[in-house]
Amino acid sequence: RQLGNGSWNTYTWKPALAKAGIIPPRPKGAKLWQWQAAPNDGFHVLRHTYASLLLEAGESVVTVARWLGHSSPAITLGYYAHFMPEVGSKGRTAIDGLLGRERGRN
Template sequence: MTLPWETLTGEPRTVELYLTTPAGLALSRSMFNSAVWKPAIRATGIPDDRHNGMHVLRHTYASVLLDAGESIKALSAYLGHADPGFTLRTYTHLLPASEDRTRRAIDKALSEDQAGDDVPPSLDGLDTA
């Protein structure tokens, strides 16, 4: 498959497709959904409804990356969103709670200050605030 790379007018690049139709053509989202995803869902006995649709994979991907600490800006690019604000509004409910991470960061900063002369002075930190 040859398409422009990175932008609509980018340099054409040819790549091998991993998922294709039996004829070797590009597999479209709708074709994958009807020919692969839905039959697989039905075969497992899982209800074939919008809560178990292929789009759930996209939300699973986003939630796994957010839970791993990926930034909204990077996730926005991975999902093809033009605006990280849209990504934040769409996936904010998936962001892990940060209270524990915040406490650990402050505890670490304060314990480093209490450590004594073993800690090199910092040009940016609590002392400069």
């Protein structure tokens, strides 16, 4: 079955959250897509976790932007730059090596 935009969240993610007891089951008589909101446990949290872990591991922001479907790496940086504490460390290490300095020493 091909699922449209948002269908995975409705027909896979929310039922899994309900089965795990994170959100209540869909009320009796509710439409198939009617689930209680899960702002702290929703699919978007999983997406943010995925992107954050990739960037913390050193994956290219261009690659992460492409995988997330962002139209530009600038969008990805706007949301996730704070998860990239080591940005620039490769460049600093290269310059330190060029200047004959060990990393961490002036």
